[in-house]
Amino acid sequence: MKIGTIDVKISLISLGVFVVFTILLIVASFISPSVRSNLLWLIPCLFMLLVIPLVLNYMSRRQYADLIPEYEQQAKTVRVKMINENMIGKIVRINGVVERVHFQFLNRPSYSVADRSGEISVKMFTSPDEDVKVNDIVEVLGQVIRRYIVTGEPVINCVSIRKNSAQPSTDD
């Protein structure tokens, strides 16, 4: 679903919650007359279970979309091995292969991206523009953060992950 230029996606969890409560409401309205008399406000509430995640997704994706040009300008292209605790807060770009994907169903995907120097966890707090799968060659743009905010190894808080099949060029 597209709102303006933003492609809004709803997570499977939100859809599941909506379906479960819809079934519950249908069953309850058949059993109880008091539920039927309150359908006027129960049905809008039910749809709020879809609308609220959609709005939140739209807001987060719009914010990420606004950040991308700024990150593009500031990012330094580094090897995974160069990312370390001293780089917390730095904006980086890495190129690599997706080795694992987790939590896509929550719209909070976490990727494991590797280049020939190492592997790093790439976390995204909204849904990506493209459907990224294992073995895709990607370009990741993001900020180096700690895995658990104040502690843990460095990971990338991803703002953009794009499929990229182009080979790196060699400068003279």
Added chain:
Amino acid sequence: MTRSDTTSRPAESNRSLYPGALVPLLAFGSTLAGIALFNAGVQFEIQYAALGGFLASCLLAYLAWTRLHKDIVALSTPIYGFIFFVTPVDYTGGVALQLLYASGLTLLTARLYYRFGTGTPSRSLGTELETGPLQAYVESTRHVFAALDPVTGHRAAAAFLRFSEGEYRRAADLARAAACPDGTPGPVVRAFDILRQHAELLDNNRSRPVTFLMFLPDDSPLMAKPLPGSKDPDREFETQIDNALLLLYSAAWHASKTDQPLLHASQAFAMKLLTP
């Protein structure tokens, strides 16, 4: 490393295991003491036998906190220990819960020592590297860099640290200023030059040039990583900067004692550079 340092290490390592052994001792001991007291006719709520488990979890969290890499699971155990201590529970359920919790803490302690090491980095106050390939490399180059002048050592530390922070422009400037051949050993000058070239390329988001700066074949005894050969120029280019950074790290470690705490804090990065 001095002889006394070497000989004292196994004893230190054994001593570092004692607090870990205290975790199951406290957790199981407290519950077993509670069972004994209860069976002896002392009437009290069995939840209070979880005090040992709570203290053991605090100790485990402390041990996790002192590691270089933090174990979030071990750090969060006191929350559960506290809940078990303050929540009323019947005798059988309480004993089962506490014994399960004590087993969990024991497993987590073993995991902490196995995966996060036995050492406590803060104990060395930043003057001793963790035992491993990095320490072995730094020690192997002591005879070359021990006589290096402290100013060059400090410049090497500054260039290494700025590079590790991703401050590539600053690192390039520092390396350019430091790459002065007057009295500085040739490999160190070349390391500064290589670092400068890589930092400039990174700062401008440029990839590997066709020709790039390299160490000389005579420098090979000081290289932390063997060169892969010219058949793989990408790998060769990457190995040059890894070697340059590690050489400057070692030079800084030996020549600039005042920078050792900062270098010590960055040893995880240096260790990463050593990986093939």
